[in-house]
Amino acid sequence: MSSPKLEETIERKSDETGDKVTxxxxxxxxxxxxxxxxxxxxxxxxxxxxxxxTRIESIIKKPVHHFIRRGxxxxxxxxxxxxxxxxxxxxxxxxxxxxxxSEAMHLGHLIPFIMTKWLQDAFDVxxxxxxxxxxxxxxxDITIDDANKYAYENAKDIIACGFDPTKTFIFxxxxxxxxxxxxxxxxxxxxKSVTFNQVKGIFGFTESDCIGxxxxxxxxxxxxxxSSFPFIFGEKLKQELPCLxxxxxxxxxxxxxxxxxxxxxxxxKPSLIHSTFFPALQGSKSKMxxxxxxxxxxxxxxxxxIKTKINxxxxxxxxxxxxxxxxxxxxxxxxxxxxxxxxxxDDDQRLEEIRQDYSSGKLLTGELKKILIEVLQTLVAQHQxxxxxxxxxxxxxxxxxxxxxxxx
Amino acid sequence: MSSPKLEETIERKSDETGDKVTxxxxxxxxxxxxxxxxxxxxxxxxxxxxxxxTRIESIIKKPVHHFIRRGxxxxxxxxxxxxxxxxxxxxxxxxxxxxxxSEAMHLGHLIPFIMTKWLQDAFDVxxxxxxxxxxxxxxxDITIDDANKYAYENAKDIIACGFDPTKTFIFxxxxxxxxxxxxxxxxxxxxKSVTFNQVKGIFGFTESDCIGxxxxxxxxxxxxxxSSFPFIFGEKLKQELPCLxxxxxxxxxxxxxxxxxxxxxxxxKPSLIHSTFFPALQGSKSKMxxxxxxxxxxxxxxxxxIKTKINxxxxxxxxxxxxxxxxxxxxxxxxxxxxxxxxxxDDDQRLEEIRQDYSSGKLLTGELKKILIEVLQTLVAQHQxxxxxxxxxxxxxxxxxxxxxxxx
Numbered sequence: 001m002s003s004p005k006l007e008e009t010i011e012r013k014s015d016e017t018g019d020k021v022t023x024x025x026x027x028x029x030x031x032x033x034x035x036x037x038x039x040x041x042x043x044x045x046x047x048x049x050x051x052x053x054t055r056i057e058s059i060i061k062k063p064v065h066h067f068i069r070r071g072x073x074x075x076x077x078x079x080x081x082x083x084x085x086x087x088x089x090x091x092x093x094x095x096x097x098x099x100x101x102s103e104a105m106h107l108g109h110l111i112p113f114i115m116t117k118w119l120q121d122a123f124d125v126x127x128x129x130x131x132x133x134x135x136x137x138x139x140x141d142i143t144i145d146d147a148n149k150y151a152y153e154n155a156k157d158i159i160a161c162g163f164d165p166t167k168t169f170i171f172x173x174x175x176x177x178x179x180x181x182x183x184x185x186x187x188x189x190x191x192k193s194v195t196f197n198q199v200k201g202i203f204g205f206t207e208s209d210c211i212g213x214x215x216x217x218x219x220x221x222x223x224x225x226x227s228s229f230p231f232i233f234g235e236k237l238k239q240e241l242p243c244l245x246x247x248x249x250x251x252x253x254x255x256x257x258x259x260x261x262x263x264x265x266x267x268x269k270p271s272l273i274h275s276t277f278f279p280a281l282q283g284s285k286s287k288m289x290x291x292x293x294x295x296x297x298x299x300x301x302x303x304x305x306i307k308t309k310i311n312x313x314x315x316x317x318x319x320x321x322x323x324x325x326x327x328x329x330x331x332x333x334x335x336x337x338x339x340x341x342x343x344x345x346d347d348d349q350r351l352e353e354i355r356q357d358y359s360s361g362k363l364l365t366g367e368l369k370k371i372l373i374e375v376l377q378t379l380v381a382q383h384q385x386x387x388x389x390x391x392x393x394x395x396x397x398x399x400x401x402x403x404x405x406x407x408x
Numbered sequence: 409m410s411s412p413k414l415e416e417t418i419e420r421k422s423d424e425t426g427d428k429v430t431x432x433x434x435x436x437x438x439x440x441x442x443x444x445x446x447x448x449x450x451x452x453x454x455x456x457x458x459x460x461x462t463r464i465e466s467i468i469k470k471p472v473h474h475f476i477r478r479g480x481x482x483x484x485x486x487x488x489x490x491x492x493x494x495x496x497x498x499x500x501x502x503x504x505x506x507x508x509x510s511e512a513m514h515l516g517h518l519i520p521f522i523m524t525k526w527l528q529d530a531f532d533v534x535x536x537x538x539x540x541x542x543x544x545x546x547x548x549d550i551t552i553d554d555a556n557k558y559a560y561e562n563a564k565d566i567i568a569c570g571f572d573p574t575k576t577f578i579f580x581x582x583x584x585x586x587x588x589x590x591x592x593x594x595x596x597x598x599x600k601s602v603t604f605n606q607v608k609g610i611f612g613f614t615e616s617d618c619i620g621x622x623x624x625x626x627x628x629x630x631x632x633x634x635s636s637f638p639f640i641f642g643e644k645l646k647q648e649l650p651c652l653x654x655x656x657x658x659x660x661x662x663x664x665x666x667x668x669x670x671x672x673x674x675x676x677k678p679s680l681i682h683s684t685f686f687p688a689l690q691g692s693k694s695k696m697x698x699x700x701x702x703x704x705x706x707x708x709x710x711x712x713x714i715k716t717k718i719n720x721x722x723x724x725x726x727x728x729x730x731x732x733x734x735x736x737x738x739x740x741x742x743x744x745x746x747x748x749x750x751x752x753x754d755d756d757q758r759l760e761e762i763r764q765d766y767s768s769g770k771l772l773t774g775e776l777k778k779i780l781i782e783v784l785q786t787l788v789a790q791h792q793x794x795x796x797x798x799x800x801x802x803x804x805x806x807x808x809x810x811x812x813x814x815x816x
Contacts, residue, residue, distance in 0.1 A: 177589070178589040178591070178592060179586065181586040184586060184592075196619060196622055197616055205604075207608065208605055212626070214622055
């Protein structure tokens with residue numbers, strides 16, 4: 001097949017003068033972190049505007065999640081078309097995923113799943129969650145058995161986010177490949193439509209990369225195609241169904257590629273909503289790293305771990321002395337504790353009070369940290385409690401290919 | 409994973425001054441056809457020597473197949489080690505395959521299967537036959553459904569070669585991928601160990617090739633690893649079993665690659681025996697082409713088709729006039745009819761008589777063609793008769809993952 005010019009993808013060279021954002025590497029050029037407006041322009045996505053938020057709220061008849069309200073999910077592609085599908089009472093589905101690189105997940109890993117659960121509840125639609133254990137095997141120095149084990153362990157944390165078992169299918173690539181013939185067929189269709197030149201342009205692959213990495217993007221693309229899961233959709237699958245993908249913005253390259261090839265394969269282009277990155281404790285310059293235990297709060301951390309990490313490692317926007325802080329106030333834009341509260345404190349009014357009090361100097365860094373510690377101790381303890389309920393049987397239930405419930 | 413230098417593969421540039429032999433393209437530089445001795449040197453394989461033939465015959469206690477005796481299977485890699493395994497009464501298995509590019513197969517396609525059946529009988533070992541319908545989808549302008557249909561149609565012709573159903577597993581890549589988790593796992597292991605640079609060197613891929621083609625070599629490599637088929641081997645599979653691959657020499661690049669990566673993955677290097685190419689009716693410069701109906705005898709041809717094609721298209725080594733032919737004799741080395749007889753006439757003595765008579769001018773081209781026509785009419789009619797017995801149930805039996813019989 002010929003290789004037509006990709007419409008949506010921007011060649012890698014244009015990336016070289018800005019923040020580096022690929023699925024494997026995120027690095028901000030400036031100390032103030034990633035320039036998300038610039039990223040939207042470079043990626044060619046759209047900002048989630050106040051008008052779009054109003055439209056969502058009028059359709060679902062309730063307020064949007066604070067992730068959307070607060071600009072944590074800030075960018076999208078064709079979200080309007082999904083809203084139209086919903087208004088027309090036609091079916092669509094959600095797709096998100098996780099690369100299971102280790103047993104422990106951290107707070108940042110929860111963001112797309114919290115958003116996705118909210119979307120599942122708000123729109124009452126089926127959801128597929130891909131665990132890319134094959135990707136992690138290809139990229140990391142781990143065995144297939146370990147990557148596959150991490151997929152099942154991580155699935156427990158994902159299930160603990162509260163997904164509806166009648167509407168959610170979770171799968172490991174290694175296992176699902178041998179469960180559904182359509183999956184490999186759709187992967188091949190996509191692999192036939194994308195050249196090395198294209199994945200080089202989109203992902204920055206080189207000739208020294210292994211052929212597994214080079215072919216992998218088709219595997220992350222395929223679950224956006226509903227016919228990869230015929231068992232889920234049953235008689236709804238007269239034609240391919242529209243798909244909405246919530247993900248961090250670094251995953252966008254996979255779906256730019258998917259959207260490029262979709263028309264040639266008679267697949268609908270998937271829609272997306274993109275999140276910003278959850279900052280590391282040390283500051284918002286980069287994503288958290290599962291390999292640096294002090295860069296993040298893990299879902300396995302004890303209340304004491306959380307307290308110590310926040311007090312010791314959370315980058316502060318406060319001033320050097322109490323006197324100076326009282327006089328000049330703290331900087332919420334760079335204060336990691338405050339930023340974490342924007343992710344995890346539901347109450348808009350309380351958050352605004354904290355913002356004002358910290359900015360004015362009324363609230364000290366230690367006091368702000370104390371608030372965050374309590375919020376996170378509660379959140380993590382509740383997560384751990386829910387995760388305990390997730391038995392192997394429950395995991396098996398979520399990971400068994402089966403028909404899911406649809407509203408329409 | 410790093411990309412160590414491939415030990416066995418020769419960089420593509422050294423190919424540029426000789427015959428072009430890749431899995432997709434065979435072109436002789438000279439009018440006398442492929443220089444097989446040169447190919448052995450370039451590929452780094454070994455000639456099947458008279459001493460090796462003697463060893464085989466002493467081990468299996470019967471004469472080798474005339475394909476080996478007559479140098480049609482002329483080259484090998486590590487065939488000795490397979491003989492040693494057999495002498496030690498340890499298990500090994502055979503692996504061959506076919507790319508199902510169309511419904512009709514021709515005589516040339518039978519060569520590896522005739523050889524493989526003989527080896528299966530002689531050594532009494534299990535056999536796996538890969539139908540690379542995914543490869544054909546990736547390389548040709550055909551649908552997945554058509555490629556998959558051709559796999560099942562071609563399987564009937566392969567089964568008609570007489571394989572033992574208790575010792576033979578035939579599979580389509582598209583279907584087997586969803587039947588056995590180990591297959592994709594071994595594919596990933598190989599894909600992680602081979603870089604784009606390496607497949608570029610071995611197969612001549614370019615940056616404009618689709619990522620499906622680039623990753624495909626791992627899919628043809630994986631069936632040489634016994635753990636791809638745990639159900640076949642049962643308790644024999646305490647460790648990976650040695651594998652012998654009969655194939656035309658143009659398929660060798662796949663297995664040079666496989667042998668290169670095997671040690672790093674703790675897989676045994678597969679052994680190979682290589683055939684020359686079955687000549688097109690028009691002459692031995694190139695392989696037959698399924699897309700040119702007059703270049704080959706199809707297994708669906710009628711006795712009349714066969715007669716017409718041989719009489720009209722089979723390139724003759726005879727002289728221009730009967731007088732000149734009687735005086736100077738014909739040239740068996742370039743006569744396609746004579747070469748076809750070396751493939752399909754069992755009787756050595758009769759073949760030698762024909763060679764002498766044709767070379768001396770005693771036998772005319774029309775008479776030689778008449779002998780060949782009878783041989784092929786019988787062979788094709790018998791094949792068609794056997795193929796009729798191959799019902800869908802029989803195909804299903806061969807293509808069902810199951811334990812196979814072992815001698816040792």
